[in-house]
Amino acid sequence: MHAGTLMISDTPNQVIGVIAHETGHITGGHLARLRSQVSQMKSTAMALQILGLAAAIGGSLAGVPSAGQLGMGAMAGGTDAAMRSFLAYRQTEESSADQAAMTFLNATRQSGRGMIETFDVLADKMRGIQGINPYLMTHPLPQTRISQLRTLVEQSPYYDVKDPPELQYRHDLMRAKLSGFLEKPEASLNRYKGDDTLAATYARAIATYRKSGVTPPCRISMS
Structure with missing residues (x-):
């Protein structure tokens, strides 16, 4: 993985x-x-x-x-x-x-x-x-x-079972964090362009911080 x-x-x-x-x-x-x-x-x-x-x-x-x-x-x-x-x-x-x-x-x-x-x-x-x-x-x-x-x-009798909304929410935040920190800032900003979800805002915030080169006053974290 x-x-x-x-x-x-x-x-x-x-x-x-x-x-x-x-x-x-x-x-x-x-x-x-x-x-x-x-x-x-x-x-x-x-x-x-x-x-x-x-x-x-x-x-x-x-x-x-x-x-x-x-x-x-x-x-x-x-x-x-x-x-x-x-x-x-x-x-x-x-x-x-x-x-x-x-x-x-x-x-x-x-x-x-x-x-x-x-x-x-x-x-x-x-x-x-x-x-x-x-x-x-x-x-x-x-x-x-x-x-x-x-x-x-x-x-399978469980073919149509869906992920719990809370699990999907945390999954989206995880992907946003990975995108913000691992992708080039421009790629991350483009990936979440026009998206107003919290995950998208999270990714854009990280990408913008990395693009600016400014050290944040506090640790960026969301759990």
Whole structure:
């Protein structure tokens, strides 16, 4: 969880969905197995490289240049194959964490709608990127995750549960504070231009203070 995730989340439910997903990784033991997965990938890649090197040397000694070239290709391909196997396993864990997240959300009577909304945002950001190879990513493509999750989310009896107004209010203040302090003042002022909510006023006050370069007489805080 980082500031960028919080900034793109319009509702608390979207943040809750991310937390539920990460909890799925923890309960699934994914983080604990990551080190052994990396070690296994290195061992597999090394074994394939050794076989490729042996083939290259053997071909060279036998006076067969093409065999040597194939051996060198096998060395490079060994690393690539090991990496693809590792990434495929990681994608499986991501899908598993998504499903676990829905289990947790249902158990706590919360909607999974925020997860779909978050993946929609990620999908929009990736549409302009050309040449993405889905087999060379640690996460499934957002559109794939959406199609896998949508049925589970929409079948949940808590699909239409809304965030409490007070929680939404505090969420808006949190995003305003992040915008005011982390974005360029001009970007924050433009983001909340024409907005007369308290959150917008909060963000503009912080951005204006930062733009002025004046040290405030008291600490800016809102909780």
